[in-house]
Amino acid sequence: xxxxxxISTLILMLTATAAMASDHWLHIRVQEHNGAEERVxxxxxxxxxxxILPLIQDEEFNGGRIRIHDHDWDDINLPQIMRELRDAxxxxxxxxxxxxxxxxxAKENGYFLVRAEERDGNETVNIKMPLAVVDAMxxxxxxxxxxxxxxxxxxxxxxxxxxxxxxxxxxxxxWIDRNQGS
Amino acid sequence: xxxxxxxxxxxxxxxxxxxGGTVLAATTVAAVSVYRAGTISxxxxxxxxxxMRLAVPxxxxxxxxxxxxxxxxxxxxxxxxxxxxxxxxxxxxxxxCPDAVFVEVISRDEHVKIAKEKGKIIVxxxxxxxxxxxALPLRTFxxxxxxxxxxxxxxxxxx
Numbered sequence: 001x002x003x004x005x006x007i008s009t010l011i012l013m014l015t016a017t018a019a020m021a022s023d024h025w026l027h028i029r030v031q032e033h034n035g036a037e038e039r040v041x042x043x044x045x046x047x048x049x050x051x052i053l054p055l056i057q058d059e060e061f062n063g064g065r066i067r068i069h070d071h072d073w074d075d076i077n078l079p080q081i082m083r084e085l086r087d088a089x090x091x092x093x094x095x096x097x098x099x100x101x102x103x104x105x106a107k108e109n110g111y112f113l114v115r116a117e118e119r120d121g122n123e124t125v126n127i128k129m130p131l132a133v134v135d136a137m138x139x140x141x142x143x144x145x146x147x148x149x150x151x152x153x154x155x156x157x158x159x160x161x162x163x164x165x166x167x168x169x170x171x172x173x174x175w176i177d178r179n180q181g182s
Numbered sequence: 183x184x185x186x187x188x189x190x191x192x193x194x195x196x197x198x199x200x201x202g203g204t205v206l207a208a209t210t211v212a213a214v215s216v217y218r219a220g221t222i223s224x225x226x227x228x229x230x231x232x233x234m235r236l237a238v239p240x241x242x243x244x245x246x247x248x249x250x251x252x253x254x255x256x257x258x259x260x261x262x263x264x265x266x267x268x269x270x271x272x273x274x275x276x277x278x279c280p281d282a283v284f285v286e287v288i289s290r291d292e293h294v295k296i297a298k299e300k301g302k303i304i305v306x307x308x309x310x311x312x313x314x315x316x317a318l319p320l321r322t323f324x325x326x327x328x329x330x331x332x333x334x335x336x337x338x339x340x341x
Binding site: 025036039041047051052 | 283
């Protein structure tokens with residue numbers, strides 16, 4: 001589940017990066033209700049993300065692109081997979097049902113959907129990403145994720161939730177709209 | 183009163199009027215300038231203490247920025263180095279974007295807020311023991327950023 005969360009966080013970052021229309025805002029809300037009762041709200045204009053992202057220079061992150069060095073990804077050609085996914089018809093591509101968790105990966109109405117449910121921790125991760133954004137994200141080299149392209153693609157899409165995580169003790173919601181506050 | 187005395191009185195009155203007008207105009211310009219630049223304010227309130235409140239006209243800071251030795255800016259420019267572009271972009275984007283709360287953390291013990299309000303960046307931390315509020319006019323931030331940018335350009339040209 002942690003891996004899933006990491007992946008969803010990565011995709012969220014990408015999405016966040018991608019949501020860049022001048023009047024669009026990226027919102028992140030994290031609520032902990034395990035006794036701490038902590039709430040974190042982040043509201044960032046997409047134009048700000050778009051303006052700053054290309055300027056960040058790092059070994060792993062350069063010009064708005066993330067380099068993937070994780071060995072777990074070495075044998076996976078993500079751009080190829082995404083191209084196949086884009087051209088494929090709507091369908092449920094992966095369904096895993098086990099005692100501990102359920103996972104569903106599907107393509108529906110132009111969206112890439114991932115739903116992972118963990119029974120022990122009562123945790124549910126939902127990812128709803130426009131396919132055009134996913135496509136733009138992985139349209140470059142196989143070891144890179146292009147956040148700028150994803151951001152540009154995201155601006156063409158309607159407002160709405162990108163990622164939600166619900167568990168016993170934490171709720172996370174990442175979405176885009178035209179409101180300045182969450 | 184003789185004609186000479188009247189003439190002297192007229193001249194003296196004229197000088198007084200001109201001087202008074204100039205002072206009034208200068209004061210008005212200064213007041214408008216201070217008002218437009220806003221104030222940098224810092225307020226700290228600790229439990230059990232009277233607290234501290236400081237409000238400095240940003241125009242004074244803008245003026246002071248011009249008198250800070252270039253060495254200081256050069257040091258900042260060198261230290262921030264290649265990341266300065268990000269600071270410049272952030273300064274530009276902040277000035278362009280509307281008022282909003284960018285980050286807010288609410289917990290049982292603390293409330294932290296980073297926001298843009300009426301041309302100022304507000305950082306506010308409220309806890310059981312301490313309340314801190316800093317308000318920095320974006321124009322002041324931009325002034326400093328521009329100054330450092332010019333110094334950095336000079337450093338790059340030297341290289």
